[in-house]
Each structure stands twice: as C-alpha cells, then as structure tokens.
Amino acid sequence: MRELDVTDRETAVQVLRLERRAYAVEAQIIGSTALPPLRDTVDTLRQCGERFFGYFQDGRLVGQSPMSGADRRFTFAGWSLTWIGSVKESRAHCSTL
Template sequence: MIRPIEITSEKEALDVLQIQIPSYQVEAELIDFYEIPPLSDTAETLMKSGETFYGYFENGSLCGVISFKKENGTIDLHRLMVHPDHFRKGIARQLLHRLEQNNLQENRLIVSTGARNTPAVRFYEKNGFRKTGEEIIAGTLAIAHFEKRRAE
C-alpha cells in the first residue's frame, strides 16, 4: 500500500530515516563516496525539508519512500529509496508510477543520482528518463542528471 507520509511528524520522519540510512549506505558503497547528504539527515532536517513524501507499506511496515517538490510544471524528485531488505521487489517502480499518476498535470520530472550508481541509472533509463548531463561535485563524485517529459 502506498500512502502519504506526514513528514512534519517526528515519528514519521524517524520511520523514513530507518529506510533512508541503510538505502543510502548502499549507494555510498556503490559510488565509493560516504559523505552524501542523505546520510547526515536527521528527523529534524527531514521535517524541515519542504518535500512531499509517500511511503510504500507492506504488512504495516514502511519499506520504501519517494519524496519530491513541484515547481512550474516540474516535479523535482529528491529521494527514491527502498530498504535493502526489500530490493528487487518493484517497490521503487510502484512509488514512481504512483507519483506520476498523482501528478498528471506536471509535464516534466527531474532527478539526480550518483553517476556510478548503476542500479539507479538503469532504473531511471528503464522508466523513461534520459540523461541530461553529469557533473563532478567533490573529488571523484560524479552526479548524473535525468529528465522525463510527458507528451504534451
């Protein structure tokens, strides 16, 4: 089941952190960079993020999360994470699909991920995103940017 998460609730923010930290630790290992910002988030920073969050729940437990902001017809996807115990179950795809279905009036989605995070890069390409660029952020950390446009 997918439902909105009230991220301004400390309990719900703490629940999100229980998904976010292990998920982004996997990404940090894949890209060999351990200072990615989501790893230093706290309940307080999530509560103040201004992002809209949805969660995927299985038997009452949070297994995956998607968050975004909307501006001028664009959905800026900030987080798409699944707890490692639930990888390869289609949860990320379901969260992305729900986000798109709930926001049909927006005609563009953007997202960034570690360029060496091959599973994430493949996921976005498989789901209709095209790479729009890549930039070096710190040392060897390269971030790949993706975009998906709806037919207008």
C-alpha cells in the first residue's frame, strides 16, 4: 500500500473509477443509489482534503482506503472473494508510513 495523491487528476480518476465500481455493487444490493461516494466527481474528490492509501496489483490500483471520512470505506472492486487484509490492519499499517 502507498499513499495516493488525489489532488492529482489522473489519480483522482483512478480512485473515482474504483469507488464507483465498488459502491455500484453495494447500491444494487441495498436498492439505493443515495450513497455519498456515488455522487463524487473528479473535482470533488480532488478537493475533499482526505488522505487515501491504495493497494496495487501488477501496477494497477485495485483497492483504496481513506484515512478519514465517514462516507468512504475500504473498497476493492472485483476482489470480493479475495482476502487482502482488514481495514483496521491496513489503516494501522498506513498510519505508520
């Protein structure tokens, strides 16, 4: 995992794609699209002021975890059957970086 600079436009685009894929599944399950991350845009993400950490597989962002923000959670699009680590462990590791 490494810290992501979401003020960088391309990084924000990657994080937003990942968020939308992950939260679209959740929205479908609960029957609501009123989840705050689904309302994000590249610009709102770039200006959110939150710290994000990303998990990469073969150089591709496959997971992200914000260090703050009640509206966002650890997301792994397409990795629901793969155990990568708990949010608590990942955040604890990232906070030492």
